[in-house]
Amino acid sequence: MQNWLLPEYIQDMLPDEAWRVENMRRAWLALLQRAGYQLVAPPLLEYAESLLLHSSSDMDLRSFKLVDQLSGRTLALRADITPQAARMDAHLLNRQGLTRLCYAGSVLHTQPVGLTRTRELLQLGAELYGCPGLQGDIEIQQLLLQSLALLGIENVHLDLGHVGVFRALVADLDSERETALFSALQSKDSATLSTLVQDLAEPVRNALLALPTLYGEVADVLARARQVLPANSAITQALDELSTVAAQLNVASLGIDLADLRGYHYHSGMVFAAYHPGSHDAIALGGRYDELGKSFGRARAATGFSMDLRQLYRLLPGQSLPAGILAPHRDDAALQAKIAALRAAGDIVVVDLLNDTTHHAELNCDRQLLLQDGVWQVAKR
Secondary structure: OOOOOOOOOOOOHHHHHHHHHHHHHHHHHHHHHOOOOOOOOOOOEHHHHHHOOOHOOHHHHHEEEOOOOOOOOEEEEEEEOOOHHHHHHHHOOOOOOEEEEEEEEEOOOOOOOOOOOOOOEEEEEEEOOOOOOOHHHHHHHHHHHHHHOOOOOOEEEEEEEEEHHHHHHHOOOHHHHHHHHHHHHHHHOOHHHHHHHHHOOOHHHHHHHHEEEEEEHHHHHHHHHHHHOOOHHHHHHHHHHHHHHHHHHOEEEEEEEOOOOOOOOOOOOEEEEEEEEOOOOOOOOEOOOOOOHHHHHOOOEEEEEEEEEEHHOOOOOOOOOOOOHHHEEEHOOOOOOHHHHHHOOOOOEEEEEEOHHHHHHHHHEEEEEEEEEEEEEEEEE
């Protein structure tokens, strides 16, 4: 077997991508820092029960697992950093007021989550704890839109949803039926959905059948939802929240999708997903998850978002690395001082250690240092 081959859906990042992704990461972290978010860096590996919360079958299937040779317990490689941030907020930080956390790190998936996705994602995320009101949802969603704009992602469409609608409709059903309905809605399987609801009483039956059609422009969807969904307090509150938040978001393309239940197993309220014409899959996901911290001893209001920086990079137009200045390799104090001064000023200076003109093109330099009248000067190549 050729030992240079990588597993399927696992890729190297070569210099062009690696440098540009790193610059995007730095710019994003600077934005989050200015917004008051504090950086955390949880470990790649934890005990499985700390990462596989709320009996989430999709997260369980997505996670690589192994046995710890020190303790004999099952370990998992993180497939999502959100549970780790919730653990840190609930157990390690244990603050009573607002906590704003951000992170940037690799996560691993056993299977790719999209048609063209990698199994090793570079996940960026922001989490806001301790804010139960809509102002928290609005801050997180606006921060997501600012993040995408900063990274150069244009023509973004944002869909809002609310898991409270589905939860209210299935509140009186057993867990087996609820799981089956959830799966049918997620897969857009209308035939299975019709079979599952045929013995349910009205208005729940028609409401569940209508959910897959309740997507599109905000005002239209909310108006139709108020007509076809039961007027119980939980559903009314969910629709009112969506209306309030939608009115305050500054985004050119905004919609509602009441059948989008990604993250349903731990989300507890408003959810959202960002889309781009260049991607088959959502480019960012988020939502409210007020109960997640309970597993770590303290449940409190929480909302956040995450996105894969490697996926975002592929949506940007191609750019080459900035060219540098080629310097000869000499034992010359004046030359070394000039190189140091140029680098301090932000220039890229590449020293040709081999003094080999044959491979100069590989060094990506469009200028060079030449000794002119006893002074080292930058000149075009």
